Each structure stands twice: as C-alpha cells, then as structure tokens.
Amino acid sequence: AQSVTQPDIHITVSEGASLELRCNYSYGATPYLFWYVQSPGQGLQLLLKYFSGDTLVQGIKGFEAEFKRSQSSFNLRKPSVHWSDAAEYFCAVGNAGGTSYGKLTFGQGTILTVHP
Amino acid sequence: ETGVTQSPTHLIKTRGQQVTLRCSSQSGHNTVSWYQQALGQGPQFIFQYYREEENGRGNFPPRFSGLQFPNYSSELNVNALELDDSALYLCASSLGQRSSTDTQYFGPGTRLTVL
Numbered sequence: 001a002q003s004v005t006q007p008d009i010h011i012t013v014s015e016g017a018s019l020e021l022r023c024n025y026s027y028g029a030t031p032y033l034f035w036y037v038q039s040p041g042q043g044l045q046l047l048l049k050y051f052s053g054d055t056l057v058q059g060i061k062g063f064e065a066e067f068k069r070s071q072s073s074f075n076l077r078k079p080s081v082h083w084s085d086a087a088e089y090f091c092a093v094g095n096a097g098g099t100s101y102g103k104l105t106f107g108q109g110t111i112l113t114v115h116p
Numbered sequence: 117e118t119g120v121t122q123s124p125t126h127l128i129k130t131r132g133q134q135v136t137l138r139c140s141s142q143s144g145h146n147t148v149s150w151y152q153q154a155l156g157q158g159p160q161f162i163f164q165y166y167r168e169e170e171n172g173r174g175n176f177p178p179r180f181s182g183l184q185f186p187n188y189s190s191e192l193n194v195n196a197l198e199l200d201d202s203a204l205y206l207c208a209s210s211l212g213q214r215s216s217t218d219t220q221y222f223g224p225g226t227r228l229t230v231l
Contacts, residue, residue, distance in 0.1 A: 004158075036222075041227075042224055042225075043120075043206055043222040043223050043224040043225050044206065044208075044222040045222070046219055046220075046221070049219065090158050090159070092158075095172075103149065103161050103172060103174075104149075104159070104161065105161070106158030106159050106160070107158050108156075108158050109156075109157070
C-alpha cells in the first residue's frame with residue numbers, strides 16, 4: 001500500500017531564510033507526487049506536481065521540489081520564505097491506476113511558522 | 117470559471133443523526149473525490165465518483181455513502197454519526213479522463229462537529 005511520511009510536524013523559520021520540507025513516500029511503481037498547502041480553515045491549494053521527466057519541478061509562489069528515486073523522497077524547497085508562507089504543507093502520492101485512479105494518499109502535514 | 121464549492125460551511129450534529137454534504141465540481145470536471153481530514157491529520161480518501169459511478173473506496177464503513185448527479189455535482193451522506201466523524205470534509209474535482217495525472221482541485225471543505 002502506498003504511504004507518505006513527513007518527518008517534521010512543525011518547522012519554524014525566520015522571514016527571508018531558506019526552507020526545506022521533507023517528504024518520503026512508499027509506492028510500488030513510478031509515483032505521482034504532489035505538494036499542497038492549506039491555510040487555516042481553508043481547503044488545499046496545489047503548489048506543484050511531479051509525474052515524469054525533469055526531477056526538479058517548479059511550482060507556484062516560488063516553491064520547487066526535487067524527486068529523488070533512490071531516496072524515495074520529494075522534498076519541497078523555497079530559497080527565501082515570506083511571512084505569508086505560514087501554513088500547513090502536505091505531501092501526497094497519487095494512485096497510478098486501477099480503481100480510484102488519481103486517489104491521493106497524504107502525509108500528516110508540516111506546519112510552517114514564519115518569524116519576522 | 118468557478119472553482120469547487122461546498123455546502124454548508126459548518127454543521128453541528130448529534131450522535132446517531134444523519135448528515136448530507138454537498139459539492140459542486142469545477143466546470144468541465146466529471147470526477148469527484150471526497151476526503152476526511154481529522155484535526156491535526158492529513159486528508160484521508162473516502163471514495164471517488166466518475167460519471168455518476170463509484171470508482172473506488174477507501175477504508176470507511178458503509179454508513180459513508182455518496183452520489184454523483186448528471187451535472188457531476190456530488191453528495192456525501194453519513195448515517196449514524198459518531199463522535200469520531202467530527203472532521204473537515206473536503207471535496208475535490210478533476211477532469212477524470214481515466215488519467216491518474218489529472219490534478220485534483222479542492223473545495224474549502226465542510227466542518228462537521230458531532231456532539
């Protein structure tokens with residue numbers, strides 16, 4: 001069964017500092033990977049996704065993520081964090097076929113706090 | 117183009133009651149997925165509907181049921197509510213052209229509280 005682990009429950013960074021959020025996945029084939037962001041009381045907004053090709057993907061709001069098959073990881077990065085980036089971030093792996101195609105399995109999330 | 121909308125925004129029920137949550141998919145999308153997000157957790161897949169038929173189900177009991185209408189809007193019904201059903205219920209729609217690469221677009225969710 002597919003699974004996603006986000007090892008860091010809570011991360012605090014200063015505004016302007018760089019950010020890396022970790023994500024490890026377990027999936028039997030080539031994974032479809034996603035990062036979503038959730039602001040308090042809101043739904044999920046897609047930041048970026050990886051299906052195939054270039055292992056470094058660019059997303060919205062200046063975020064990028066790198067797929068590393070050897071490490072089963074898909075870490076999210078941003079070179080300079082803004083106060084508005086404070087939110088909860090979810091990594092997810094998508095079901096590649098069969099029933100429930102497109103079904104997303106999410107990690108538990110990482111809460112990002114940004115200090116001024 | 118309107119996004120995914122859900123109603124109601126908040127709902128309070130008591131144990132044993134039944135609840136219906138509604139979702140309008142994004143224009144042109146024919147697949148709807150429902151997720152349950154308990155406090156402090158990531159969303160968990162409940163089930164998915166593609167062109168009015170259930171297309172897979174997560175690890176949820178039968179008292180969680182759904183429906184998709186010809187206009188591709190959807191309902192999630194929960195019978196015999198339990199305290200643990202308190203959660204944010206998220207609906208997501210996608211183009212669903214039998215492709216797992218379709219991006220799912222999420223609505224703002226319905227916050228259900230069971231007392």
